[in-house]
Amino acid sequence: MTTEPARPHQRGRRMKNWPDYQKIAIVGAGTIGGSWAALFLAKGYDVTVFDPAPGADAAVKTLIEGAWPALRQLAGAPETPQWASLHFVDEVAEAVANADFVQESGPEKPEFKQTLFAQMEAAMPAETIIASSTSGLTLEQLRSGAKHPGRILVGHPFNPPHLVPLVEVVGDEKTDPAAIETAMAFYQHLGKVPVRLTRSVIGHLANRLQGAVWREALYLVSQGIASARDVDAAVAFGPGLRWAIMGPTTTFHLGGGPGGVGAFIDKLGPAVQTWWDDLGTLEWTPELIERLKTEMAELPDYQTLRAERDEKLVEIIKLVK
Ligand SMILES: NC(=O)c1ccc[n+]([C@@H]2O[C@H](COP(=O)([O-])OP(=O)(O)OC[C@H]3O[C@@H](n4cnc5c(N)ncnc54)[C@H](O)[C@@H]3O)[C@@H](O)[C@H]2O)c1
Structure with a gap:
């Protein structure tokens, strides 16, 4: 972990350490997942996307191209996207197996996400954080049946995530405090403004x-x-x-x-x-x-x-x- 100077809006907050991640998995790449992918790519990460919808890869690329001019202004993105750092895979296991951080943005249905989380957990190390973009599901719903519930948290962006800085990080007493700290530091390092919720509440903040x-x-x-x-x-x-x-x-x-x-x-x-x-x-x-x-x-x-x-x-x- 390394340290970076606090930004003006973080005046009075203590400096954070950010994790040295390289590989990010995007699971679900519609409106929100595609926009997250654009941001991670702009920030120089190796991004692996899983979305089973036919044509999802082309849709994500179009979204990234559309987002790029703003990312150049706001996120210091290079002149053109590093397409070689963007991968599309056919199995969720392949996306998460070697990921340092997973940003889940699949359909907003509790049973669906629970099945998806079980598939991801079966393929990834126990300590890798799974952050869900969910707008409305509770931590209890997300981690129901999870083998390692402590690493599951909410990282709720504001649409579009590649532009709007806010990320609401929700974790409660069953969430590993280190996972929360790490996610907060990571989002901050990405240029986001993370805010912390100590338990699930409808609509977040x-x-x-x-x-x-x-x-x-x-x-x-x-x-x-x-x-x-x-x-x-x-x-x-x-x-x-x-x-x-x-x-x-x-x-x-x-x-x-x-x-x-x-x-x-x-x-x-x-x-x-x-x-x-x-x-x-x-x-x-x-x-x-x-x-x-x-x-x-x-x-x-x-x-x-x-x-x-x-x-x-x-x-x-x-x-x-
Ligand atoms: N749209 C918003 O304004 C907004 C804002 C913040 C957070 N969110 C949250 O983000 C998440 C995604 O919302 P969205 O608006 O991008 O929805 P969306 O319908 O645009 O995208 C969902 C994607 O999930 C894919 N998908 C379907 N089955 C899948 C599977 N088995 N594994 C992985 N992906 C699968 C779909 O093909 C689709 O591309 C939801 O949890 C939502 O609550 C949405």
């Missing part, structure tokens, strides 16, 4: 946060208080800008002035409590869905919006990392 903000956003729309586009503008051009730099608590820490978060709560804590107490609850109604569809139909087409998002995302990531 980030989807719960998105869910909370979106629920209130749509509650306000459903009450006729503002349009969806004005609510979006209120997020994107107000708190969203500050959240992108430092998240909500550090933002209010600054809001307290030199006295920090304690001073902020002294001044505005009671007011914030009234905001919390007044937050809305919401269910999907046909009227709300129609209203959102009508408003969104006024926006530019999908390709244009997506291109704008990805272009600006690259600039924002360069700025905040």
Whole structure:
């Protein structure tokens, strides 16, 4: 293991050691696995992909080609992908047998992943970490029936993993602490921003946060208080800008002035409590869905919006990392 300097967003966190991995297995290479493959390849790893779908190899290569310009800007990727370091195999055992780290991104079904994990475990050393990209399955579901449950953890990326830095690392008291430390250090070394969850919770951290903000956003729309586009503008051009730099608590820490978060709560804590107490609850109604569809139909087409998002995302990531 070697050490690297902390990045600005890691100020105050202790420096980590990262493992000297060379070979990475990607098991399941659709939207998420393909994007992981692009990132690992850009970072110079030897990447072996297993995905049984016909044409998966061509689809992954297309995804990598599309991701490459951004990876050149964000991840220091070479001018063109090192295709010789990318391998496709027909058996999952072949992918994991010599891997230093496995990133699993197969279909999101508990029984399916359990079978897949059993196949992988039968072919790989007991200590190699298996990180699952799962968005919603619990650690209990993932490791049910596993021979070496301590090395199974969640490494949940935000789509697309080759761009968005966040990885939510979930491990509990049954997970080997060394596996968690190593995975955290490895993701950090990859240029990701790993955050640690001490147990499984539906939606991990980030989807719960998105869910909370979106629920209130749509509650306000459903009450006729503002349009969806004005609510979006209120997020994107107000708190969203500050959240992108430092998240909500550090933002209010600054809001307290030199006295920090304690001073902020002294001044505005009671007011914030009234905001919390007044937050809305919401269910999907046909009227709300129609209203959102009508408003969104006024926006530019999908390709244009997506291109704008990805272009600006690259600039924002360069700025905040
Ligand atoms: N799509 C997202 O926004 C997102 C974000 C974060 C995490 N995730 C998680 O990532 C995982 C994959 O999601 P996705 O959106 O890439 O799905 P996907 O359907 O695009 O990809 C799944 C891939 O698994 C392959 N597969 C099927 N059987 C397999 C097997 N036996 N072994 C290996 N691979 C097999 C499929 O051919 C497919 O290419 C899920 O666990 C999901 O929860 C998804």
